[in-house]
Amino acid sequence: MTDAERMRVVEAALARLDLDTKARLLAGHDEWALPDLPRIGLRSLVFSDGPIGVRGVRWTPEDPSIALPSGTALGASWDPELARRVGRLLAQEARRKGVHVVLGPTINLHRSPLGGRHFEALSEDPYLTGVLAAAYVAGVQDGGVATTAKHFVANEAETARYSVNNIVGSRALRELYLAPFETVVEKAHPWGIMSAYNAVNGPTMTEHHHLQNEVLRGEWGFDGCVVSDWMAARDTVGAITGGMDVAMPGPQTVYGEPLARAVRAGRVKESLVDDAVRRVLLLAARVGLLEGAPPAVPAPPAPIDGRALAREAAHGGFVLLRNENAALPLDAPALRDIALIGSAARDARVMGGGAAQVFPERVVSPLDGLRGALPDSVRLTYCPGTRLTDELDLAAEGFTLRAIVRDAEGHVIGESALPTAEVQWSGTDMPEGVSYETLHSVETVGTFTPRKSGPHTFGFKGLGHQRLVVDGHALYDGEPDAPETDDPLSAYFTSPIPCGTVDLTAGKPVEVSLLHIAPKPDEAHNQAVVYSLAYHEPERDAEELIEEAVTAAAAADVAVVVVATTESVESEGADRTSLELPGRQDELVSRVAAANPRTIVVVNAGAPVELPWREEVAAVLLSWFPGQEAGAALADVLLGIEEPGGRLPTTWPVCLADAPVTQVIPEDGTLHYSEGVFIGYRAWQRTGTAPAYPFGHGLGYTDWSYERLNVKDRTVSVRLRNTGSRPGREVVQFYVTTADRRIERPVRWLAGFATVEAPAGESVEATIELFDRTFQIWDEAAGQWTTVPGVYAVEASRSITSPQISTTLTITPA
Numbered sequence: 001m002t003d004a005e006r007m008r009v010v011e012a013a014l015a016r017l018d019l020d021t022k023a024r025l026l027a028g029h030d031e032w033a034l035p036d037l038p039r040i041g042l043r044s045l046v047f048s049d050g051p052i053g054v055r056g057v058r059w060t061p062e063d064p065s066i067a068l069p070s071g072t073a074l075g076a077s078w079d080p081e082l083a084r085r086v087g088r089l090l091a092q093e094a095r096r097k098g099v100h101v102v103l104g105p106t107i108n109l110h111r112s113p114l115g116g117r118h119f120e121a122l123s124e125d126p127y128l129t130g131v132l133a134a135a136y137v138a139g140v141q142d143g144g145v146a147t148t149a150k151h152f153v154a155n156e157a158e159t160a161r162y163s164v165n166n167i168v169g170s171r172a173l174r175e176l177y178l179a180p181f182e183t184v185v186e187k188a189h190p191w192g193i194m195s196a197y198n199a200v201n202g203p204t205m206t207e208h209h210h211l212q213n214e215v216l217r218g219e220w221g222f223d224g225c226v227v228s229d230w231m232a233a234r235d236t237v238g239a240i241t242g243g244m245d246v247a248m249p250g251p252q253t254v255y256g257e258p259l260a261r262a263v264r265a266g267r268v269k270e271s272l273v274d275d276a277v278r279r280v281l282l283l284a285a286r287v288g289l290l291e292g293a294p295p296a297v298p299a300p301p302a303p304i305d306g307r308a309l310a311r312e313a314a315h316g317g318f319v320l321l322r323n324e325n326a327a328l329p330l331d332a333p334a335l336r337d338i339a340l341i342g343s344a345a346r347d348a349r350v351m352g353g354g355a356a357q358v359f360p361e362r363v364v365s366p367l368d369g370l371r372g373a374l375p376d377s378v379r380l381t382y383c384p385g386t387r388l389t390d391e392l393d394l395a396a397e398g399f400t401l402r403a404i405v406r407d408a409e410g411h412v413i414g415e416s417a418l419p420t421a422e423v424q425w426s427g428t429d430m431p432e433g434v435s436y437e438t439l440h441s442v443e444t445v446g447t448f449t450p451r452k453s454g455p456h457t458f459g460f461k462g463l464g465h466q467r468l469v470v471d472g473h474a475l476y477d478g479e480p481d482a483p484e485t486d487d488p489l490s491a492y493f494t495s496p497i498p499c500g501t502v503d504l505t506a507g508k509p510v511e512v513s514l515l516h517i518a519p520k521p522d523e524a525h526n527q528a529v530v531y532s533l534a535y536h537e538p539e540r541d542a543e544e545l546i547e548e549a550v551t552a553a554a555a556a557d558v559a560v561v562v563v564a565t566t567e568s569v570e571s572e573g574a575d576r577t578s579l580e581l582p583g584r585q586d587e588l589v590s591r592v593a594a595a596n597p598r599t600i601v602v603v604n605a606g607a608p609v610e611l612p613w614r615e616e617v618a619a620v621l622l623s624w625f626p627g628q629e630a631g632a633a634l635a636d637v638l639l640g641i642e643e644p645g646g647r648l649p650t651t652w653p654v655c656l657a658d659a660p661v662t663q664v665i666p667e668d669g670t671l672h673y674s675e676g677v678f679i680g681y682r683a684w685q686r687t688g689t690a691p692a693y694p695f696g697h698g699l700g701y702t703d704w705s706y707e708r709l710n711v712k713d714r715t716v717s718v719r720l721r722n723t724g725s726r727p728g729r730e731v732v733q734f735y736v737t738t739a740d741r742r743i744e745r746p747v748r749w750l751a752g753f754a755t756v757e758a759p760a761g762e763s764v765e766a767t768i769e770l771f772d773r774t775f776q777i778w779d780e781a782a783g784q785w786t787t788v789p790g791v792y793a794v795e796a797s798r799s800i801t802s803p804q805i806s807t808t809l810t811i812t813p814a
Contacts, residue, residue: 001294003223003282009293010281013040014274022277023260028250031426031528032057034280041291045284047148047227047248048097051104051120051136052351052627053358054090056097058429060359061419066093066306066628067351067360070606071106073317073624075122075649076698078731078753080135082316087139087147089304094145100287101146101192101227103355107133107180110607110650111156111679112661116575119352119606119625123649124680124695126176127750130183137188144297146287148227149184151196152205152216153177157664157671159575162232162487164666165199168673173200174778174785175677178211182220191224191283195244197232203242206233212243225283236262245276249426252527307629314626314633319646320619320699327600327618329640329701330558335378339556340367341385341549341592342585344564344604348630352606354572359420360628366562366602369631373639381556385549385592386542386584389566392459392496392534395421399512401446401533405431408440418444421535423516426528436518436527444514444533448504454538455501458512461494462531465517468499471510475500487573495568496534546588554595560638561589561617564604575664579610579656589613602634608652611692622646640701647698647731647799651681654692660684681800682746696750696799702728702760706804709796714770716752718796718805721763729757732766733797736774740790743777748800770794775811787814 017025021037029035029044036044049055053065066089068074074083094102106117110124122129133149140147154166154177168177184190193216196205205211206228216222225245233239233247236254240262247253262268281290288295320328330338348365351357364372367382374380395401401421405414414431423442430436448470450456458470468476476499483494504510516531553559563585569576580586593599593616600619603609604626614620621644626633636642653659660683661675678686681695702724709718722728732755737748752768772787779786789811795803 006282006285006293009290010278010285013042013281013290014277016040017277019263019270019273020260022273023263024256025280026246026259026273026276027253027256028246028248030251031249034246042281042284043289045101045280045287045289046099047101047103048094048099049355050090050102051106052356053360054093054097054099054102055358056099059424060429063097064361065358066310067358067363068310069314069317069627070352070356070625071120071122072118072606072649073626073646074136074313075128075132076317076319076624076646077313078128078647078649079316079645079755080131082313083132083135084139084142085304085309086313087136087141088143088301089306089309091140091143091145092300092304093306094140095143095300099145100289101148101283102140103148103150103194105133105136105147105149106151107149107184108151108155109176109180109679111673112664113579113608113650113653113656113659114576114662114664115156115607116158116570117352117354117572118650119570120356124651125649125750126179127183128649128753130180133180134184134187137184137190141188141191142297143300144287144295146191146283148192148194149181149190150194151229152181152193152226153196153211154200154673155196155198157575158573159664160485160666160669162197163669165202165670166673167201167670169676170780170783171778172673172676176679178215181216185216185220185222190222191286192227193222193224194227194229195232197229204232204234204238206244207235207238207242209242217243223279223282225279237267240268240272240276245279310627311629311633311636314623314629315637315642316645317624317626318633318637318644319622319648319697320644321622321652321693321697322614322617322620323699324618327598328621328638330638332375332378332639335557337379337381337556338370338374339549339552339559339596340370340380340382340562341553341559341588342562342564343384343386343388345560345562346382346384349564349566349604349625350627350630351625352570352572353567356572363628364631366631366634369633369635370638372632373635381552383549383552384545385561385588386545387539388564388583388585389568391566391568392457392498392536395448395533395535398449398451399446399533399535401444401512403431404443404445405434405439406441406443407438413438418446421533423532424528424530439518439529441518442516442529444512444516446512447509448512449509450504450506450537452538453506454503456504456538457498457501457536459496459498459534460514460531461496461534462516463494464519464531466531467513467515469513470502471504473500473502475502498534542584546584546591549588550591550595553592553599556596557598559592559596559599560602561592561599562602562604563589565606565609570606579608579653581609586612590616593617600638608650610653610655614692643701643729644698645729647696647733648693649695651684651691651695652693658689658691660687678746682749685747694799694801696731696733696797697802698731698799700728700730702726704728704730706796707763709794709805709807711794711807711809715767716770716794717765717767719763719765720756722758722760725760727757727759729755731755733799734768735795735797735800735803736770736792737795738790738792740788743788745777748795751794770809787811789813
């Protein structure tokens with residue numbers, strides 16, 4: 001059945017609905033779902049957070065998810081085929097969890113390295129982002145599941161994201177920020193788009209008639225649903241006239257009853273409601289929820305091994321930044337002793353904070369991965385080296401906890417086991433028999449058996465009244481100050497608050513209680529219970545930890561140091577203020593490198609960080625946030641079982657002061673994108689300052705020579721040869737440049753790319769097509785795309801700064 005045939009079923013269903021029912025269908029029934037309408041054969045449409053895994057409607061370790069690498073890791077793969085398989089796996093996970101719409105991918109750009117959520121996004125380049133995002137969306141839809149590519153549009157920072165007005169020139173908007181969305185619409189025909197919190201040039205995106213109706217639907221022909229970001233919709237009339245179809249979450253939204261009232265009052269045409277309902281019903285039909293309309297995908301693709309793909313995707317995105325004297329790969333049979341150093345080597349950071357988090361079915365740490373891969377003849381010595389942060393962690397090892405729910409009279413109305421110390425309940429997440437209206441308090445209770453004797457620190461994370469008692473000691477009873485933010489999801493992103501210490505004895509259990517008083521329904525932004533118990537065990541002396549690591553490194557053949565950011569550094573809800581690694585990690589690396597010249601540093605971060613020691617160490621390997629199979633993939637790459645397949649999708653600065661764009665804080669509610677079309681490598685080319693590592697940079701375990709480049713019409717092909725001693729993979733990057741400077745343009749820009757593989761000594765050919773848009777700019781005066789004729793150089797390169805071979809192409813006037 002085609003969409004045209006599905007629309008006949010949609011129209012018949014629409015004709016049977018009254019105004020109140022139509023208005024209700026456009027509003028969330030709860031946190032994650034739209035209402036069902038049995039009388040027209042419509043089942044409830046279920047959404048779930050992504051984009052690196054599918055949470056499901058119950059976010060709990062009891063229903064774990066495959067945790068894939070971060071967006072930047074996928075961007076670093078430069079591999080659309082891998083992105084499509086990732087999408088298919090996510091569709092498989094969604095179907096398993098009863099989810100019909102995955103909230104992702106995130107395709108905003110890396111405008112500034114300070115963007116706190118950049119780990120979710122793919123790249124600083126709109127072409128690379130668009131191609132990979134289109135493949136991801138196509139993969140999810142191959143599995144009969146919808147996506148909502150997000151956040152439409154110009155949502156490149158987190159500070160004041162709910163209220164900021166981003167002022168973006170039309171050329172930058174078209175050539176950069178809209179471009180990946182346009183590519184996704186053209187190439188993947190997505191069934192959904194998510195509108196952002198922020199405003200663009202005045203209107204908020206949920207009410208942006210020009211961008212949502214005239215550009216997205218009008219110019220591009222998008223026929224899917226526009227879904228609000230959660231709690232982004234603020235005005236009934238503005239949203240429905242601005243092109244927003246679905247207001248999430250529910251039950252309190254600007255649609256439903258408010259929308260029906262607006263129609264009856266003559267402030268909204270009912271035809272606009274009908275248009276939105278048509279799009280919702282078509283989405284339901286496509287995913288198989290509307291009776292009489294067969295789904296777009298009658299049967300899912302063949303099953304995918306989630307662990308295997310997560311592992312492949314991880315090492316496919318690892319970027320080898322430096323490899324002096326072929327320090328990598330390691331020759332395991334020739335080694336006697338490896339020193340593995342770093343807190344993140346034991347407690348891997350596999351995902352960023354916020355909506356991208358899931359509960360993985362397992363996490364393979366670097367320590368676990370290397371222990372499992374090394375032969376028995378190699379001794380692996382582990383040292384934490386330093387603590388990453390003074391912040392408390394989520395209470396975990398040694399805690400046995402449950403939640404007790406009480407009503408306003410103190411009667412117990414429900415209980416739930418707590419596999420972790422975190423409570424994040426909303427809608428269907430509540431324990432059986434509990435509703436938000438009847439719930440007054442939740443108490444986390446249980447026991448804690450410490451591993452060490454000494455002063456243990458306890459605290460909590462969350463808003464609202466809390467009372468914390470440990471071993472009979474009342475550590476806190478009150479309500480912390482709410483953060484100064486208009487972000488409705490701020491409760492999810494607050495930092496843990498330390499409340500006090502209690503001296504405990506190793507092996508002796510103690511009672512723990514954290515009582516949380518839920519906000520009244522009329523005081524809550526949404527009906528959710530969000531808080532957690534936090535903890536930190538007694539610390540060893542910081543200098544002692546570093547000295548222990550240095551001693552171990554000096555005695556080892558090789559030292560592997562894993563450095564990382566923390567959730568408070570890279571998370572939804574806040575931008576970064578620095579690119580420095582937290583804690584004393586830089587000092588740790590320098591002192592280890594001084595003790596052992598064969599020091600390899602693994603950088604476990606989702607976005608650029610400063611690496612002041614990068615020329616002191618033998619190798620630098622960037623793992624991003626590598627997902628649940630982190631350690632297994634790392635062992636594959638360190639030991640040469642797999643090649644690090646990634647290339648940088650974003651420029652890596654020496655220091656923050658060098659970055660061309662650093663303004664992410666609004667002034668008087670406004671953030672000016674005053675740099676225009678010059679972000680990322682486009683901006684670095686103008687400054688003349690050399691970054692630490694340029695866009696597209698990445699080393700493999702073999703060498704390549706570029707032998708011949710041909711251009712015929714718009715088809716570009718390059719022949720290259722693997723001149724190394726082992727099989728390898730190369731990402732061939734094609735850039736275009738021109739000597740004509742009459743129009744302000746980047747020095748060179750990405751026009752295409754292809755990945756190739758070849759055995760040692762063999763040659764292979766990479767071919768791409770150059771599209772019209774490569775040679776066009778957005779003419780602001782004319783309000784249209786304009787081809788710029790002239791002579792262009794076409795370069796086959798290994799990075800933006802490393803052209804290998806070039807030829808010319810003449811573009812004639814259109």
